[in-house]
Amino acid sequence: MDTEQFFAASRLVIVAGKGGVGKTTVSATLARAAALAGLSTLIVEVEGKSGLAAVFGQGELGYDEVVLAAGGGPDGAADVRARTLTADAALLEYLRDHGLSRVSKRLVSSGALDVVATAAPGIKDILLLGKVKQLVREEVADLIVLDAPAAGHAITFLQSARTLLDTVNVGPINAQARDVLSLLEDHRMCQVVLVTIPEETPVNEAVETAFSLEDRVGIGLGPIVVNGVYPALDGLVADPAAVEAAAASADVSLRAGEAQALADAAAFRLDRAALQAEQVGRLEERLPLPQLRLPFVFTTEIGPHELDELAHAMLAEIGDLAELPL
């Protein structure tokens, strides 16, 4: 499908997944891909110290917005901007906007927010999501990518609006929760992109999370990103004799032990690729969502160069999608 049409499906994309699956990398990739397609993009981070800025080759993020990847270039890319939200800062802003700035400082500095947050669980989450909602409403970017908290906490986080409506039945927080809920339930405004890797446990957990999000939060699910898929590579053979034959036909002479090393590395790749294919198939079977597969990057850290590679891979995958995911 058309990439612009794809990114126009909802203004807010919430990226969720367990620890270790590359959630932050995928948030960055989505944002950069959208920017390459010409959409101005804002990444919102809520946990701090996620390593998001490092992916763009930049230092730590703050509450104030920064440009992580400037647009321009031959493709007319748009900017990728980013900011961190904290519950404390969101609360200060909220109280100030509601004419309560006199006590707001003390509420935060005395640690009283902890007490209030315990009295009404989900209040921190609602403050964060309320701020996100404001950003969506103000249309601060064509696409807003929310790097959600990791693991099971993503469900709690997104469920906070519902939980709060049960505890707090009057007042501004109640109104805020209602507002957030209507945003989350509006599939044209907001969708969740789940991230997983093609391994057994992460696949199981992604399936569980997907159903929980639909049933318990009523949130719309976009395509699921399968991260770290070994790209196809021609000519891999796991047998040293076959490696020797390939060398001979390429007129290459191998050093001692080299055939074995090439064969071992090929065997490892073929073995893992087969396991991955099995898990990708299992995911397809159990979760009727379109998949966007991102290649495994052969390094231990993602930087701007790898990010661009991933963003282009994502654009190609989107191009291959048959129809609107929603």
Added chain:
Amino acid sequence: MTTPADVAAGGIGDLVRHRSIIVCCGSGGVGKTTTAAVVALEGARLGRKTVVVTIDPAKRLADALGLQGLTDTPSRIDGDWPGELWATMLDTKSTFDALVMKHAGDPEQGERILGNRFYRNISGALSGTQEYMAMEKLYELHDETDFDLVVVDTPPTRHALDFLDAPRRLSRFLDHRLFRLLIAPGRGLAKAVNVAAQTFLRTVSRVVGGEVVEDAVAFFQAFEGMEEGFRQRAARVNELLAADGTGFVLVASPRRDTVDEAHYFADRLHEADISVQGLIVNRVHPAFGLGDRADGPGAITAATAAGTARRAESLADTPIGGLYRNLADFQAVAGREHAHLAGLADTVAPAPVVWVPFLSSDVHDLTGLDEIAAHVFLRAG
């Protein structure tokens, strides 16, 4: 850098043999829960009565450990070993409930707290509670049962080590000035401040509703007098964590972000005067072209990897191009991993370090745990 050979005589196995508590910590997604299970299984194999406290095991591993439901009491896993293996899943709420009942002046006070809505939210909403209760559970199992070895998994959060300052955090929460003033209104000098407290609470009520504030006030009133007991208990838990019989094992994967997290954990422990007693690195890529490197990431230098990459480049369109590309890719990864891990091994030195390679499938039974154990306890042939 400490190599596995240096510590083969003792290594992680020594900890399992001699310590009475092993805490596994590390960031999410590095195989911490599985590693804790592996360590506990080894305890049973060495003839010790061992229990593992897990936080959130993947379903199939939980099944393998006999943890179908959320259960607060350890269940025994049968197997062919001289010791005993027990497992339990942390239930934050019931652990906290038991703690409240233990410190309550009388059963009525305990019940009053347990029935309070604000209290019921604490276990789910107050940050750090899960971490704190994991350590409380550890203390309880160590102090009140006859297990020789307690192995505990820590929550997969960046705040996993918050339990180290649990006493301070908890007292800050329980002694909250504004609520204390509210509980004891109008005594002398406090009176003036009390006006501010009332203003504050009115504001909170306006934002979240009066009912919520009433719940909170009722909780702090019911809790009156119990803070000291909680504080003392928390201090004893911390003493136990710093004691000689306790060993902290860092679990990591070789990716840069998780290595950074592992450095952070090591620093936090160091600040608390606790040294890392072992490092287990999971999901290490093999280093092809250097013989059998099952014992660790090989010394693949950037030059070796670059050489292979150049060869892959020049042979790209030949029948052997793919094979070289693939070897170059894996050598690049192994080289990077080696560089990250060397620094981490230096940080935790002289603690033993073991590398567990990528395994061909997920671990969800005792056979799988044994396969990892072979690497952790250096039995891999």
